[in-house]
Amino acid sequence: MSNYKYPLLLGIIAFVASCSQKESIQESDNEKPFRLTKIDSFEVQNLTRVFIRDYSPEERIYLGYSMVEDEILEISEEGEVLNRIKKKGEGPDLYGNWNPIGISFGPNQERVVELPFRIVTYDANYEVLQDQRIQSPLPIRTFGPMGRTEYFQAEDTTYYLVGPCNYLSAHYLIMNEEGRDTLKNFFQINILSGEMKSVVPYREESPYKSTEGIYQELMTKSFLVDHKTDELWLVHALSKDIEVYDLPQFNLSKTIPLIHEEFMSYSPVPIGTQGNDEQITPLRFLAGRNKQLIQLEPNLFLINYYKGISEAAYQTRIAEDATYTPTIDPKENSIIIILDGKQVGAELPSVPGSILFGLGDGKFLVQEPENPEVEEEKTKFSVYQLIKDS
The missing domain is CATH 2.40.128 (Lipocalin)
Structure with missing residues (x-):
């Protein structure tokens, strides 16, 4: 058999490879x-640092916190402080002397304040709706909230996901093999009854x-x-x-x-x-x-x-x-x-x-x-x- 066909075959292969490469490049470009x-x-x-931790599309405001004044802030989309709420301290409707570790909007225009050992929900006028204790092994002192407190609803009940490991590395809790699970203190809390349980362990x-x-x-x-x-x-x-x-x-x-x-x-x-x-x-x-x-x-x-x-x-x-x-x-x-x-x-x-x-x-x-x-x-x-x- 004559060898002249092989260059032609190689040329076809090269052409196909070239087309494939161009197609790959186009796909890569389309992948952006x-x-x-x-x-x-x-x-x-x-006067001091402000944290913003959530946004309400219904009310079109941000929920924030001032670092030194220890005030909850409601902030417009333009950055104007619309409302300053002082809830830290001892007394009726106050949440004690711990700083929040999480704040957020809840359902029905509620405001949620998560503390190391407590979660409090307020209406839009900051009247207390629920006040439940969190069983937390880790006290956390912060200048301001580190994140927002997530929630979901089931059978007309609101459940919040709370706990120190929402915000901090779980190695602070680990003293033995039992404490390895970062979600060990990732709790679901029934805001009405206060019932808590650990959810979502590590996968194998x-x-x-x-x-x-x-x-x-x-x-x-x-x-x-x-x-x-x-x-x-x-x-x-x-x-x-x-x-x-x-x-x-x-x-x-x-x-x-x-x-x-x-x-x-x-x-x-x-x-x-x-x-x-x-x-x-x-x-x-x-x-x-x-x-x-x-x-x-x-x-x-x-x-x-x-x-x-x-x-x-x-x-x-x-x-x-x-x-x-x-x-x-x-x-x-x-x-x-x-x-x-x-x-x-x-x-x-x-x-x-x-x-x-x-x-x-x-x-x-x-x-x-x-x-x-x-x-x-x-x-x-x-x-x-x-x-x-x-």
């Missing part, structure tokens, strides 16, 4: 259907169960309740998937795999390792982690995650700037988009500041970074929107 755009910003004028395939040590500083989670689908969405710091549970039974209905472009991992440490031990440094500053799970609108979510850096890079950067913190460096953070129950598109660069929560219509709120060199009497916020390119 989203972009983030800053669409608004506002400042809250206050969880990275936290794959070792006799613990991932100190990384035993955290981000979660939210989708009120339209009656689902709990949950992602752990080291998870490679999102867990979705049906409410009110907390049955695991599905998992959504996550593919991180980069996710640097470091070894766990033995249970009981002290917080000042040098073994903790890689877990505290260098290891990759999922940080925030945010719902933007029905069927559209984002995950903001820290990719992690090497120890050599960390040492170089802190030698140049002793205040450098890689976990909040936008260049070392990235955003994954979840649409209709699956990861879509390429990762997007993260944004400066702390991503707080979704606002609907593809929007989310961000607290802008502080200027450590200037003592400002205002707190700055921005609104970003996820835009689908045509």
Whole structure:
């Protein structure tokens, strides 16, 4: 047989490969259907730092807290403080001398204040509706609320998800194997009866169960309740998937795999390792982690995650700037988009500041970074929107 056919055959193969590569490139280009755009910003004028932890689309106001004055704030979309409510202290309708660890809007325009050992709900005029004790083993002293208190409703009863591990790494609670479960103090509380129970333990395939040590500083989670689908969405710091549970039974209905472009991992440490031990440094500053799970609108979510850096890079950067913190460096953070129950598109660069929560219509709120060199009497916020390119 003559050999002249082989170059032709190779040419056909090369042509097909070229077409395939072009098609792959086009698909890759089409895999970037989203972009983030800053669409608004506002400042809250206050003598001390302000936290914003929730938003009511019905009332079109934010729920915040002033750091030193210990006041609950109702804030307009333009940043104007509309109402200051003082509820800290001893006496009728006051919640004691602990600062809130969580605040939020509840159903029917209720206001919710979660304390380390107590949860109180108010009506829109801040008259007490319910006041229940939380069985918490961990006292938490904070300057202000660290997040919002999620809830769901079943059979005309409201249930809140409360507990210290909603906001802090569970390694603070771990003294033995029994305490390993980060959700051990992730409680469901019946706001009418006060009945509490632990929900959603670690799955057997969880990275936290794959070792006799613990991932100190990384035993955290981000979660939210989708009120339209009656689902709990949950992602752990080291998870490679999102867990979705049906409410009110907390049955695991599905998992959504996550593919991180980069996710640097470091070894766990033995249970009981002290917080000042040098073994903790890689877990505290260098290891990759999922940080925030945010719902933007029905069927559209984002995950903001820290990719992690090497120890050599960390040492170089802190030698140049002793205040450098890689976990909040936008260049070392990235955003994954979840649409209709699956990861879509390429990762997007993260944004400066702390991503707080979704606002609907593809929007989310961000607290802008502080200027450590200037003592400002205002707190700055921005609104970003996820835009689908045509």
